Amino acid sequence: MLRALGLDAVSEQVYQELLAEPTLDATLLAERLGLSQDQVNASLDTLADLALLRMSREAPQQRRPVSPERARALLLRRQEEELQARHAALEANRLAVATAAEQATRERQRIPTATEQLDGLDEIQSRLESLVQSATTELCSIVPTLMTPEALEASRTLDEELLARGITLKTLCHEGVRTNPRSLAYGRSMTAAGARLRTAPALPHRLLLVDRATALVPLDPAAPAPSAVLVTTPGIVAALAELFDRIWADATPLDQTPAPDHATGITPAERELLTILSTGLTDEVAAKRLGVSVRTVKRRMEELMRRLEAGSRFEAGFKACQHGWL
Known part of the structure; x- marks a missing residue:
């Protein structure tokens, strides 16, 4: 019972043995329990630190175990205090993250015309994670190709975190996701969680828009080595946002089937x-x-x-x- 409240197994053995015979010293405890003297002494120190041992009123030089009821109450209170401390630390960390994101947003706003080149998948991924964490209202993306299973799982974690924070997710996917079981399952699960996904038969290159203030685009889609450009220039970002909105308006929601043109009958x-x-x-x-x-x-x-x-x-x-x- 005491182990469920955080007491280690050896200390609980020592405590139970003392309950049965309170006058046992460390040497006798070690013999009875088959433990070393050091183990018993360490457990006695642990019990004393947790206030599960008290000084005897009859023999002031000796320690006696508190009652099981008192022991459970003390350990439970200790767990509650630890939980409150962890909760306070979590809130402090959450505030620190929010403050850092707000500061990053202000920094971007102080530099209205800027571009930054990112080289290599690791650098792009790192900046992508920072951008996603700094989002405050909306994240728009164009995904022109089918994603690998590993990329889907990585995206799932970020997407779920964004949705939990109330961020609007709008993703334009290639029409091919409708015939790819894994991609389709991912899209449907994200839609059920609150994301908005639409498909189109052809899409331009990858694009990520964060709060319509920052854009991430490939530097050269045809280059063998991955590289990207981070753009905060208002005019360029506005143009990319308009491109996204135009494609979005003509794209088909994932939960609908692309309808043929009424005049021509072609899809x-x-x-x-x-x-x-x-x-x-x-x-x-x-x-x-x-x-x-x-x-x-x-x-x-x-x-x-x-x-x-x-x-x-x-x-x-x-x-x-x-x-x-x-």
């Missing part, structure tokens, strides 16, 4: 495929941009050619223009 994904292929790009490039396999691109194109009654892709492009599909 946004089909229109995007036609647009990509009409520029002369290969099926491989189209598949990469659409987040699907090359086989899916070929299958969708064959279906579009059948509906257009076209014998070739060139003819399909010509008829798509005639029908107002492009």
Whole structure:
């Protein structure tokens, strides 16, 4: 019982033995319990520190164990005091984090025109975590490709923390998440938790907007080494925010199925495929941009050619223009 209240096993053994025979000294306790003299002395010191031993009123030079009821009450009170101390420390840490975030926000506001280059995944991840923690109202992001399972789990932790703080999360995902079980499950769980997710058949490069005051974008999406630019210049951030809002307005909420155009009957994904292929790009490039396999691109194109009654892709492009599909 006392172990559940924080007393170690050896000290509880010594305490119980003293309850049975209060006059035992350290030597006899060690013999009876099969412990070393040092273990018994350490336990006696522990019991004394916890006030579970008191000086005898009959033999002032000897210590006696307090009653079990008193022992439980003392240990419980000690646990309550420790809990209150941890709670106070937690509140102090929370205040320190909030103060640091507020100070960081003020620092950004004092430098209205600034850019900073970040090189390497570690540096980008570190700054990304700082930005997320400093968010006060809204976090908008564009995720143009499917994320790895490891990236999804890392994002889940940050997203749940943001939602718990009342931050609005708006994420534009690639249409491919609808056919990827892991990504779809993640998106649905985040939506259920309060995040807002929409999909589009094609998206520009990655973008993160924090409180519409700071933006993080790739420095060169085509470069083999990852690098990013942190932007706080108001005009640039406003332009990126407007880009996000325009795509968001046309994107489809995750819990809805993308509807075909009423006039043409084609879906946004089909229109995007036609647009990509009409520029002369290969099926491989189209598949990469659409987040699907090359086989899916070929299958969708064959279906579009059948509906257009076209014998070739060139003819399909010509008829798509005639029908107002492009």
